[in-house]
Amino acid sequence: MLELTVEQISMGQTAVDKSAALRLLADKLVTDGLVAEGYLQGLQSRETQGSTFLGQGIAIPHGTPETRDQVFATGVRLLQFPNGVDWGDGQIVYLAIGIAAKTDEHLRLLQLLTRALGETDLGEALRQAQTPEALLGLLQGAPQELALDAQLISLGVSADDFEELVWRGARLLRKADCVSNGFAAVLQQVEALPLGDGLWWLHSEQTVKRPGLAFVTPDKPIRFLGKPLTGLFCLASLGEAHQALLERLCALLIEGRGSELGHATSSRAVLAVLGGELPEDWPSQQVTLANAHGLHARPAKTLAQLAKGFEGEIRVRIVDGDENAVSVKSLTKLLSLGARRGQVLEFIVEPGIAAQALPALIAAVQEGLGEEVDALLHETLRHETPTAAVTLAVVEIIAPGLVAPADGSVVQAIAAAPGIAVGPAHIQVPQAFDFPLRGESIAAEHQRLQLALFAVRQDLEGLIQRAEAKAIREIFITHQELLDDPGLTDEVSARLDHGDSAPAAWIGVIEAAARQQEQLHDALLAERAADLRDIGRRVLAQLCGVETVTEPEQPYILVMEEVGPSDVARLDPKRVAGILTARGGATAHSAIVARALGIPALVGAGDAVLLIKSGTLLLLDGQRGRLSVAPDAATLQRATHDHNTRTERLNAAATLRHEPALTRDGHAVEVFANIGDSASTAVAVEQGAEGIGLLRTELIFMAHTQAPDEATQEAEYRRVLDALHGRPLVVRTLDVGGDKPLPYWPIDKEENPFLGVRGIRLTLQRPQIMESQLRALLRAADNRPLRIMFPMVGTVEEWRQARDMTLRLLEEIPIADLQLGIMIEVPSAALLAPVLAREVDFFSVGTNDLTQYTLAIDRGHPTLSGQADGLHPAVLQLIDITVRAAHAHGKWVGVCGELAADPLAVPVLVGLGVDELSVASRSIGEVKACVRELNLSDAQHLAQRALTLGTAGEVRALVEAQTVDARLLETL
Numbered sequence: 001m002l003e004l005t006v007e008q009i010s011m012g013q014t015a016v017d018k019s020a021a022l023r024l025l026a027d028k029l030v031t032d033g034l035v036a037e038g039y040l041q042g043l044q045s046r047e048t049q050g051s052t053f054l055g056q057g058i059a060i061p062h063g064t065p066e067t068r069d070q071v072f073a074t075g076v077r078l079l080q081f082p083n084g085v086d087w088g089d090g091q092i093v094y095l096a097i098g099i100a101a102k103t104d105e106h107l108r109l110l111q112l113l114t115r116a117l118g119e120t121d122l123g124e125a126l127r128q129a130q131t132p133e134a135l136l137g138l139l140q141g142a143p144q145e146l147a148l149d150a151q152l153i154s155l156g157v158s159a160d161d162f163e164e165l166v167w168r169g170a171r172l173l174r175k176a177d178c179v180s181n182g183f184a185a186v187l188q189q190v191e192a193l194p195l196g197d198g199l200w201w202l203h204s205e206q207t208v209k210r211p212g213l214a215f216v217t218p219d220k221p222i223r224f225l226g227k228p229l230t231g232l233f234c235l236a237s238l239g240e241a242h243q244a245l246l247e248r249l250c251a252l253l254i255e256g257r258g259s260e261l262g263h264a265t266s267s268r269a270v271l272a273v274l275g276g277e278l279p280e281d282w283p284s285q286q287v288t289l290a291n292a293h294g295l296h297a298r299p300a301k302t303l304a305q306l307a308k309g310f311e312g313e314i315r316v317r318i319v320d321g322d323e324n325a326v327s328v329k330s331l332t333k334l335l336s337l338g339a340r341r342g343q344v345l346e347f348i349v350e351p352g353i354a355a356q357a358l359p360a361l362i363a364a365v366q367e368g369l370g371e372e373v374d375a376l377l378h379e380t381l382r383h384e385t386p387t388a389a390v391t392l393a394v395v396e397i398i399a400p401g402l403v404a405p406a407d408g409s410v411v412q413a414i415a416a417a418p419g420i421a422v423g424p425a426h427i428q429v430p431q432a433f434d435f436p437l438r439g440e441s442i443a444a445e446h447q448r449l450q451l452a453l454f455a456v457r458q459d460l461e462g463l464i465q466r467a468e469a470k471a472i473r474e475i476f477i478t479h480q481e482l483l484d485d486p487g488l489t490d491e492v493s494a495r496l497d498h499g500d501s502a503p504a505a506w507i508g509v510i511e512a513a514a515r516q517q518e519q520l521h522d523a524l525l526a527e528r529a530a531d532l533r534d535i536g537r538r539v540l541a542q543l544c545g546v547e548t549v550t551e552p553e554q555p556y557i558l559v560m561e562e563v564g565p566s567d568v569a570r571l572d573p574k575r576v577a578g579i580l581t582a583r584g585g586a587t588a589h590s591a592i593v594a595r596a597l598g599i600p601a602l603v604g605a606g607d608a609v610l611l612i613k614s615g616t617l618l619l620l621d622g623q624r625g626r627l628s629v630a631p632d633a634a635t636l637q638r639a640t641h642d643h644n645t646r647t648e649r650l651n652a653a654a655t656l657r658h659e660p661a662l663t664r665d666g667h668a669v670e671v672f673a674n675i676g677d678s679a680s681t682a683v684a685v686e687q688g689a690e691g692i693g694l695l696r697t698e699l700i701f702m703a704h705t706q707a708p709d710e711a712t713q714e715a716e717y718r719r720v721l722d723a724l725h726g727r728p729l730v731v732r733t734l735d736v737g738g739d740k741p742l743p744y745w746p747i748d749k750e751e752n753p754f755l756g757v758r759g760i761r762l763t764l765q766r767p768q769i770m771e772s773q774l775r776a777l778l779r780a781a782d783n784r785p786l787r788i789m790f791p792m793v794g795t796v797e798e799w800r801q802a803r804d805m806t807l808r809l810l811e812e813i814p815i816a817d818l819q820l821g822i823m824i825e826v827p828s829a830a831l832l833a834p835v836l837a838r839e840v841d842f843f844s845v846g847t848n849d850l851t852q853y854t855l856a857i858d859r860g861h862p863t864l865s866g867q868a869d870g871l872h873p874a875v876l877q878l879i880d881i882t883v884r885a886a887h888a889h890g891k892w893v894g895v896c897g898e899l900a901a902d903p904l905a906v907p908v909l910v911g912l913g914v915d916e917l918s919v920a921s922r923s924i925g926e927v928k929a930c931v932r933e934l935n936l937s938d939a940q941h942l943a944q945r946a947l948t949l950g951t952a953g954e955v956r957a958l959v960e961a962q963t964v965d966a967r968l969l970e971t972l
């Protein structure tokens with residue numbers, strides 16, 4: 001990231017001419033390890049293309065796209081030339097700012113210099129500057145006013161000691177963007193000054209971006225260095241900005257009124273005493289947000305539209321939040337609040353419209369802003385921990401030292417859209433936009449922006465018209481809303497009025513808003529920064545007249561850093577075989593669009609993939625999340641062959657999907673379906689399911705904004721049984737906790753949630769919830785075949801407690817056809833199978849978790865999860881123990897993890913004696929077809945051999961070889 005610091009500045013340099021100055025600069029960049037030697041050539045050729053003289057005695061030499069690969073790390077170095085260097089055309093440079101960057105980071109630098117460039121006589125001042133600090137001060141522009149407002153005051157904060165209070169003060173300054181991250185550590189080193197009356201003072205200039213004063217008071221009496229501490233001032237000091245405040249404070253202390261501050265109960269009172277910026281005294285009203293997913297794009301849009309109907313200012317803030325109130329008319333600002341369900345919003349409205357606006361806004365929020373909302377359970381929410389506390393880090397450039405994945409290597413990424421794709425890589429790295437910082441004239445820049453916005457609006461309109469999928473349409477409607485967002489356009493307008501050029505103003509505002517969005521503690525909302533950048537780029541391209549890169553002719557794999565939804569939607573699925581991104585998550589809009597268009601996609605593959613050469617052949621498996629780089633002919637042939645035979649087999653299997661799955665020698669294997677909602681039952685039956693082998697009831701719970709009551713659950717379970725028309729239903733009791741929290745169920749934060757309170761451990765701790773679920777299940781059964789199983793059982797006691805609870809309820813609600821079983825997901829349960837088999841009616845092996853716990857690999861791990869292969873012999877040993885134990889007691893065993901649908905695993909599982917395979921509905925036909933290809937005795941032999949092997953790879957190779965042999969024999 002480009003920032004200006006004193007360490008980057010070398011004062012008093014001399015150079016006879018521009019080329020000597022460039023050499024000096026290149027030497028500095030090389031010595032400091034930012035670039036390779038060849039970067040000098042880039043600096044020189046950039047100057048020949050066009051001078052980097054910026055005005056005001058400043059030049060910003062940087063490399064060309066061709067020399068970007070010479071950059072090891074982003075950075076700047078500043079050389080002061082007090083005697084001046086002729087930069088051509090008589091333009092004299094007193095300060096050369098050399099930039100090492102792979103992308104358009106000079107834009108960021110221009111942004112940093114914006115205020116300084118507005119000053120007159122800056123060149124002369126730069127020439128005369130005597131110290132790096134003075135020079136930096138000049139670059140940062142005119143002296144700034146001390147920030148002191150309600151957001152910088154926090155009264156009665158929970159703090160046990162001085163250090164905690166210091167941390168709180170520093171945090172306020174950080175939030176107000178007065179300081180960088182390290183300020184708290186800086187303050188901890190500074191000697192505190194007692195002011196008397198319990199007040200203390202700390203200040204520092206280090207890491208300060210703009211001057212600001214924070215004031216914090218503790219919620220209970222604290223002593224520091226033997227003296228009382230009732231209030232602490234933390235000053236982010238820059239220049240003389242705090243002088244007036246300090247004088248006022250001294251006068252106050254002399255008058256003996258210091259305790260007024262330490263005992264103040266409102267920030268208004270503190271500001272009144274200190275002379276800070278007083279908040280307007282506007283009418284306000286609070287309301288609790290009840291939307292399940294917080295104030296996300298859709299409800300925020302509804303709220304913004306409602307507010308726009310009132311002529312006057314309307315702001316909103318989160319009570320107890322650290323952020324300032326934002327304009328309700330701005331969608332981006334609303335989203336930047338990151339308001340979650342259960343948080344209290346406060347609307348603050350201009351007096352003239354308050355009487356109409358406040359009731360309308362409060363009612364709209366209470367009614368759910370276009371979404372269905374359930375009442376909040378305040379008792380449980382009060383201690384709710386955030387459900388997804390994810391902060392997305394933005395890496396500015398590809399880290400130095402990174403190399404492209406080697407030919408023949410396999411990269412594990414996040415599977416975002418299924419399917420196999422093969423094609424040459426088409427790498428699209430961010431485009432370079434060149435534009436002046438200052439505009440021609442205020443009117444001209446306003447007009448340029450309007451024209452660009454108009455063109456992009458038209459473009460979006462076209463995309464909305466053409467979009468067949470609703471999901472895609474909605475994304476572009478949101479983009480339109482962003483374009484018209486007064487929160488963005490007002491800020492851009494203000495910058496234009498200050499003389500900025502349209503592109504500089506536009507991208508500056510967009511980038512700031514996107515960064516703010518990324519810092520939200522909500523992964524979903526943070527991912528929306530991609531939407532902002534997407535729309536930002538579109539407008540910038542219009543403003544700069546940059547054409548979007550032309551696609552190659554043949555179907556290709558598009559490789560990008562992060563792909564914007566509109567980029568994907570523009571793609572022609574006939575020409576784009578697949579999408580691969582270095583960053584991003586599976587919930588990003590672009591992934592949604594890719595799935596809707598049926599383009600196989602992998603995301604989050606890591607920055608190294610951006611270094612792959614365009615044209616390199618890529619094989620992308622959107623199902624397994626695997627990328628093969630320049631696969632050898634055999635791999636490619638295998639993939640193509642697999643793909644073709646699979647397609648053929650799928651087509652053939654589909655016609656036989658309702659037939660039972662019998663091996664050649666007549667052994668029957670039941671093939672059931674995994675579902676997560678009642679509506680999918682009919683689809684499963686239609687796909688050939690002989691029953692439901694796993695109903696993930698937590699998904700039904702997750703679909704509700706609060707725990708569904710017994711009647712609601714009964715209705716859901718009844719729907720499943722009805723649609724099964726007498727086929728068996730295997731239901732898993734609630735499996736939440738760990739990585740699957742329910743928003744309305746507060747669970748204490750755990751260091752290792754996968755090893756914490758999840759599955760049966762959790763429900764046994766909340767017997768009421770478990771009993772109500774069991775009752776609903778028994779009531780819904782009506783003597784139809786119901787099998788209930790408990791997830792994550794690791795001990796015999798857990799099974800017995802769950803069983804006893806069910807048997808107790810069974811006395812109350814007797815049913816005729818009930819079996820009770822457990823899932824085998826924890827190695828201890830498999831090892832105890834000989835004991836458990838005496839008591840259970842069945843086992844169902846959850847290979848997803850069993851593999852994770854056996855191999856100690858987090859199933860969601862971004863780089864390791866690819867190795868969590870259920871065909872590992874260690875996992876197979878545990879399945880073998882389970883099946884032997886079950887059969888010895890006449891019990892049946894199913895497998896309901898993903899492994900059951902893996903065509904290479906089916907022969908092994910059948911060979912181990914598994915009686916039932918439960919898979920996603922779309923896999924039923926294929927799994928049945930696999931079973932039909934088998935001979936039981938061959939499969940048994942194969943399974944026994946697999947148990948003697950050492951790795952999953954060896955097992956896979958064995959099965960593949962056997963399958964090929966079998967097919968060869970068939971053809972003879």
Ligand code: PEP
Pocket residue numbers: 694696735825845846847848849850896897898
């Ligand atoms: C499993 O662990 O294999 C399983 C089926 O359960 P889930 O994937 O829902 O954890």
Ligand code: MG
Pocket residue numbers: 825846848849
């Ligand atoms: Mg599981």
